[in-house]
Amino acid sequence: MTSKTTLEQIAKAAGVSLSTVDRVINRRGGVSPKAEAKVLEWASRLNLDRRIFRSHLKSLRIAILMQSPHNPFYRALRDAFSDLNVSQAELRMTAFLHYIDVNDPAGTGRKIDEAASSYDGLIIICQNDPRLSDALRLHSASLPIVTLVTDIPDCGRLAYVGADNRQMGRVVGELMGRFVGNDGGELLIVLGMQGMLGHEEREMGFRTVLRERFPRCRIVASLESGENPDRAGEVVAAALTEHPEVRGIYNVSSGNVAIARTMQAMGLAQRVTMITHELTASRRQLLRDGILDAVIDQNPRLEAARALEVLARHFRRGNHGSIGPHHTPFDIFIRENCPSVDPSA
Template identity: 30%
Template sequence: MARRPTIKDVAEAAGVSVSTVDRALNGRMTVREDTLRKIAEAAHRVGYHARGLFDHRLVEAVPERCFGFVLLKEKQEFYRNFRREIERAVAARTDIRGTADIRFAGSQSPEEFAEILRGMGRRCDAVAAIAVNHRALDQVVEELKGLDVPTFSLLNDFAQGIRRNYIGLNNMKVGRQAAWMITQTSHVPGKLAVFVGGNRWHGHDLREVGFRAYTRENAPAFTVLDTLVNLETRQLTYEATLDLLTRHPDLRGIYVAGGGMEGAIAALRETRAPGEVALVVNEVTAESRAALLDGYLRMIISTPLAELCDDVVALMVKAQSGDDGTIGQHFLDPRIILPEIA
């Protein structure tokens, strides 16, 4: 009959003392989480009969954390993908028992963002949000800071100097990349158009500034028209694009710095041949990928959602560990999607 494994066998397999295994088994004294994990793994390897108790102790040692996230436009593909990546990133952490509390803002109203964030601050250990720049948000983030609930801004850097970190793209560089692609691939100079969501999206403003700066410095033969505000809606972008194409026959390129790209794609499909007007947008969806393959899009500048979600969750965990962290910006490298790799 085979000998039944003992705690001595577990200790040898884990590389710790028998007394440490005994403490882990009986819970009489605290055992470090990494040591407890080694013991639990060793218990499974040697077939120790009480290995389930080590697993239970390990679960007890892992802190519970609730992380809140505020996103936009629940029905849009990009934000559905965003939600899925957040849930994956939280579930993948082995150092916490994490819960992702995800809410979608129904509008771009500062008051709605403030209400959602304030509510999350009462039940979450940290929050991260895509939100507009507004003093009402500054006030809420200050309140949450006073409650030891750190706030992280995603994609658009709101509450600067108050929030813990910004995680997203370098929006100034994104605008310059868009301008580079349009001016370098449009062989005849002409006019260029830029759409932004509105004056409360600081990230869009930075993209516009980058776009104009690159064009002014490196492609002065092109003229950038007055910026158009589309409120990130398909219909406004569609109507404004049709108007642009009618009033400016020499329109060579369009950059949609925020949402609403579907309207520009639809207008170009109706009125222009593929590639006649260089269009650059942000984020990969089924519609933008199809337009890229059909020649109506020149380039997509995409946020690496998996990396972003992994990083923001890691920063949230770090903030809960007692590390004050660095208040600053955490830039990610965008994915550049071209027709040949779409």
């Protein structure tokens, strides 16, 4: 197929002249935004050679606001976005990472304002704080927004991309009830931040399944680490001292190594069932050692790709067909199926 024939196909499908298509392709100007959008849409719909039109697209800047990559999950997300900048270069969408402190919503609000003035799109992972929801809603008319991993429903976002956190919590509830057994017992929940909607939804799913199927399992404390791994160990140590009969711990977020050290120091590592999220190198070892009993693992690479696909669709780039559900799948790992290497690598 020749380039000329290809341009004629685009013109016919879009209902515009060949010269209009040529002006769009070669960025000569003089085309209305509506006509330009139609040309680009039909070029993509017809699945024509990417080199014919994508190399002439405006380069879009996408801001990624998330926690520091000191957390292994966010490190995996950082690497995923970096890889996608290379593997999806033809989309002309470049992700720029900016790190936020989840304990500083005012600082996060300023970064949202900066993104609105300097970027074409925003992917964000932050707490469901009314101030941040208001800031996002304020800019959502001009700035397409995708919430990732944890949702902020009332912020004007295009979509939430990530695992179904309530379902993951329900799965943990089912596993905990079965592992603890018919006699039940006292349980602890350790949240990263109550304000992270994903953490709240996990707790809700967990509590619901226990109430429905395992009424002898009793949650005696719901703790909060503030996303500080060391603090997670400290609050668990205090809770285990106050409740020495605890038989299960559900850690919703980070701090598993610190919690494991606490359990070992108190001689509880083999007596207390512990379930958490995200299969990192340290958690694989804790699984093999029998300190962790199960890990619910999501796929940060898939989540990063889906988030960018939502924005690509918004900007009429890439494949306009189905990109699959915005809820991404998750896996359950126990000692017997624990991989020897990072499954997302």
